[in-house]
Amino acid sequence: MLDPKLLRGDLDGVAAKLARRGYVLDITTLESLEEQRKAIQVETQALQAERNSRSKSIGKAKAAGEDIAPLLQEVEGLGDQLKTKEAELAKLQDELHGLLMGIPNIPQDDVPDGKGEEDNPEIRAWGERPVFDFAPKDHVDLGEALGQLDFETAAKLTGSRFSVIHGPLARLHRALIQFMLDTHTQQHGYREVYVPYLVNADSLRGTGQLPKFEEDLFRMTDEAGYYLIPTAEVPVTNLVRDSIIEADDLPLCYTAHTPCFRSEAGSYGKDTRGMIRQHQFEKVEMVQLVRPEDSAAALEALTGHAEAILQQLELPYRVVALCTGDIGFSAARTYDLEVWLPGQQKYREISSCSNFEAFQARRMQARWRNPDTGKPELLHTINGSGLAVGRTLVAIMENCQQADGSIRVPVALQRYMGDTTLISKL
């Protein structure tokens, strides 16, 4: 959510900045609602003040043993009048709040302009793309030939966009999770957390998935109506919802492994082959809660932490800056890490690292106590994948494949695999 004060003070300026990301701000509606709100709020508060002072004098008169009947007559009708105004005000405020919740974040000034994915500039690239003296296969062909990746059975068990993994490949998948968590906790200063995989609507509103993107989520149909998390970002960031953090405790750096569930509505026909786009996948997430002045540096650091995983796994990748047309709803700035996939001859997203500034914090009422002012102020939130586990598995399979279809285990993972160095046919 944007700062309502900013919207009141500089609506045209905000509209211009949002236009960069292709969002048209409905200035007319906002202005007229805001005007009504102001008028009705002033009236309502005047009525409330009158009720309060009259009630107070009734109390005093009663205590003094005076006759309060005439005083009671004076306030007759005031209650109903007040109730009507209060209801009117509440309706307006709901409407305004609803509009506000649907407005995306303002991109930072130096986020590059662009319409979509194709306009994202490359910031840097790392590693050598492997050269094969044979035609490299993609992970589906490799996995099925190894007898360790099975999409058909997954489709029988559930439906499309699920997978079954067997044997050493399943172990590699698990090893990746341990490796990532250990690296972030032991080398990058994060605290590991275990969190619920089902969350309530308030949490999803806090991080910005609701109200706009409900169709991307899986929702339970029972009375509670919980949602399966689409990313650990939701439960982990919401750890600090409705709380005030002491300055000394900042920054808070959390890492968590969770499964993620996405309906992938609207991506029909896209990435239907293999493990790239699944309804269920594992991810290790990093979340930082920082002082506002630290958020820009924190995003750079966190992006580096995600890169460190790729580097230790010796996977070639590049970093792109998302342009204004591709940046997510809640983000003010985002870097995507894209890993090289020989099977597709393409770079594919494997991590997305964003600075949300106060956008999520305002929705969550996540604050810290600023020692300079003594007042609670909004935190900044940062998060990024470190990394998407399924896609990392894909990247290892495709980059470390051998002519005979076996997969070399990256050195960094061998100790998590009982010193296995090669994955071969079962």
Added chain:
RNA sequence: GGAGAGGUGGCUGAGUGGUCGAAAGCGGCGGUCUUGAAAACCGUUGAGGGGAAACCCUCCCAGGGUUCGAAUCCCUGCCUCUCCGCCA
């Protein structure tokens, strides 16, 4: 699932339908004392919003209700704790 007890500021915890946005303690901040610190003492200290301002409004888990007036009374929901049952 059954029975009971509770939800009050950053934390602990009082609170009779009427100067209660709320005692007290802890913590925080400022000061006195001290070479410095600790201790002691004194003072100060909830959040959000409206208004140009004076000032005003809202908030005691949430939502309804009763009342001139609700932290306090009534209803519903949520959450926490204790006991019993069941259970990985």
